[in-house]
């Protein structure tokens with residue numbers, strides 16, 4: 001019985017995961033924002049002003065980072081909060097066509113890379129402070145947009161919006177880097 005119920009769940013139906021029901025108007029506004037960077041940013045600023053996002057409400061993954069999905073809609077827009085342990089580092093990774101990332105607390109070092117065949121070249125390294133955001137737009141259907149690696153220099157909390165499942169982002173291993 002349980003199996004049949006699970007099979008009947010439409011995985012692309014609107015879903016609120018750990019977001020609170022009263023936050024749904026914000027999630028709906030994000031869905032209607034058509035990936036307009038200014039609209040998305042202003043919705044997020046209002047959301048963060050209206051709801052205290054406390055680092056202790058999110059799981060600590062020692063030496064790494066945890067991902068908590070607040071909302072995912074039927075066209076795969078995803079709102080995620082990441083809690084980072086000090087020193088946590090991502091792999092070098094690409095993204096779907098739309099990426100928005102806002103640092104709520106902590107400090108990031110962000111290394112950016114450019115794809116060169118099956119390799120990547122480092123093109124920049126910048127720090128990101130709380131209150132600063134990044135918004136990048138690339139090619140739809142590709143998962144090698146905005147290739148970067150994030151290192152949390154302090155324990156950190158960040159908010160992310162993607163136009164698709166971020167876990168589909170292409171991964172580049174260190175030995176391909178030069």
Ligand SMILES: [Fe+2]
Nearest residue numbers: 093094095148
């Ligand atoms: Fe990323």
